[in-house]
Amino acid sequence: MSDKHRDDVYQNLDQVAGNGLLNRRHLLGLGLAGAASLAAQPLLAAEAPTIVTPSWSKVPGRDLSGYGYPSTFAQGLQRLTGAPNPLLPGGGASRSPLHLMQGSITPNGLHFERHHAGIPEVDPAQHRLVIHGLVRQPLSFSYEDLLAYPQQSRVYFLECSGNSGANTAAQASDGTAASLHGLVSAAQWTGVPLSTLLAEAGVEDGASWIAATGVDGASMGRSIPLHKALDDVFIALYQNGEPIRPEQGYPMRLFVPGWEGNVSVKWLSQIKLTSGPANFRDETSRYTDFLADGKALQFTYPMGVKSVITSPSGQMLLRRQGVHEVTGLAWSGSGAITRVEVSADSGRTWADALLAEERQALALTRFRLPWLWEGAPAVLQSRATDSAGNVQPTRSAVLAQYDAANRYHFNGIQSWSVSSQGAIANVYA
Numbered sequence: 001m002s003d004k005h006r007d008d009v010y011q012n013l014d015q016v017a018g019n020g021l022l023n024r025r026h027l028l029g030l031g032l033a034g035a036a037s038l039a040a041q042p043l044l045a046a047e048a049p050t051i052v053t054p055s056w057s058k059v060p061g062r063d064l065s066g067y068g069y070p071s072t073f074a075q076g077l078q079r080l081t082g083a084p085n086p087l088l089p090g091g092g093a094s095r096s097p098l099h100l101m102q103g104s105i106t107p108n109g110l111h112f113e114r115h116h117a118g119i120p121e122v123d124p125a126q127h128r129l130v131i132h133g134l135v136r137q138p139l140s141f142s143y144e145d146l147l148a149y150p151q152q153s154r155v156y157f158l159e160c161s162g163n164s165g166a167n168t169a170a171q172a173s174d175g176t177a178a179s180l181h182g183l184v185s186a187a188q189w190t191g192v193p194l195s196t197l198l199a200e201a202g203v204e205d206g207a208s209w210i211a212a213t214g215v216d217g218a219s220m221g222r223s224i225p226l227h228k229a230l231d232d233v234f235i236a237l238y239q240n241g242e243p244i245r246p247e248q249g250y251p252m253r254l255f256v257p258g259w260e261g262n263v264s265v266k267w268l269s270q271i272k273l274t275s276g277p278a279n280f281r282d283e284t285s286r287y288t289d290f291l292a293d294g295k296a297l298q299f300t301y302p303m304g305v306k307s308v309i310t311s312p313s314g315q316m317l318l319r320r321q322g323v324h325e326v327t328g329l330a331w332s333g334s335g336a337i338t339r340v341e342v343s344a345d346s347g348r349t350w351a352d353a354l355l356a357e358e359r360q361a362l363a364l365t366r367f368r369l370p371w372l373w374e375g376a377p378a379v380l381q382s383r384a385t386d387s388a389g390n391v392q393p394t395r396s397a398v399l400a401q402y403d404a405a406n407r408y409h410f411n412g413i414q415s416w417s418v419s420s421q422g423a424i425a426n427v428y429a
């Protein structure tokens with residue numbers, strides 16, 4: 001397109017914040033002269049159109065398959081797996097490739113993983129879930145038994161409390177959206193409400209906590225207050241429509257919506273009703289937050305309000321000047337996302353992003369905003385607000401609360417710098 005035409009298009013764009021952020025209405029195509037141009041016209045000269053018949057349209061394609069798999073051209077679409085640590089066999093995490101995905105659901109093969117002792121191969125025919133302790137009638141359920149109970153389906157995010165902990169380090173690491181923030185995923189989870197099973201067992205007076213344990217080599221155990229257990233906690237059996245993956249706890253896991261991932265005990269085998277927290281290893285030596293005043297907080301369950309721009313993001317390159325879409329994900333353990341603001345000038349000015357229509361509580365919400373980049377250096381940030389009124393804090397505000405050694409529950413604003421060459425990098429702004 002001609003320079004003249006491009007200048008006309010740019011003239012019509014409604015810039016709502018510094019450094020080129022555009023009104024989100026441009027994405028809706030609502031009555032703005034620039035909107036039509038934005039949608040219909042590439043802002044760079046396109047090649048002259050030619051029509052070719054590709055080789056694959058001249059022969060029949062490959063056969064059916066019993067279980068599908070991604071295109072061979074999508075081979076880069078992988079979880080980011082760390083190197084195994086010989087001192088911690090089976091310990092480690094893999095991260096969702098947030099910068100390569102769209103929408104707000106994580107496909108099962110790309111759900112992040114966090115295991116303390118690897119993935120046990122649990123035979124559902126031999127597995128039992130036992131409910132005992134302060135109950136009138138201790139119960140043992142087989143997998144088959146549980147499948148016979150009424151199930152519910154809900155979309156929820158799951159986030160490790162160590163997610164984004166890299167940004168607590170003194171120097172900003174040259175990470176990607178996946179390496180820095182990929183310990184969060186979301187799925188439609190289906191299973192049996194724990195309240196149904198607890199009603200059957202009959203909770204005795206004096207019970208105020210549950211202690212949940214799994215049958216992996218780590219015997220992961222966590223305590224959860226009874227009021228939460230009776231509220232929205234469930235035994236997850238299906239993940240995005242299929243039985244949950246071994247990585248996610250097959251044949252069954254506890255699912256505790258909005259709370260740090262660690263309490264969603266995988267390969268779940270016992271729920272014991274107790275009068276207080278069990279003080280498992282995983283809630284005394286770990287998963288406690290060191291505070292600035294030298295104390296430590298235990299049982300800090302809900303995940304904070306948070307957002308991250310997934311594109312453009314760390315290690316990406318803007319290959320052309322012009323209009324780009326800034327997009328990312330926002331979530332909160334305290335409710336639904338009500339607002340996401342984006343800044344292109346390191347937090348001096350902000351513009352409201354367009355939020356995806358489905359904004360369920362405790363799920364991931366996709367946001368988008370068009371941005372006109374004309375080659376000037378920029379710092380992109382996003383800031384989420386939830387339905388409880390919590391606003392995502394700056395990095396320094398989070399750090400001020402905690403001891404320097406703390407790595408858990410970091411939900412500070414992410415800053416991505418954009419160089420005049422279009423290179424994107426993690427920075428502390």
Ligand SMILES: Nc1nc2c(c(=O)[nH]1)N[C@H]1C(S)=C(S)[C@@H](COP(=O)(O)O)O[C@H]1N2
Nearest residue numbers: 112113114115116160214220248261262266
């Ligand atoms: N039994 C058991 N449950 C577990 C873990 C584990 O190692 N063993 N890891 C926990 C942690 S720290 C997190 S963040 C989540 C991760 O769930 P995912 O691997 O399905 O993403 O599972 C939790 N439940």
Ligand SMILES: [Mo]
Nearest residue numbers: 160161261262
């Ligand atoms: Mo975790």
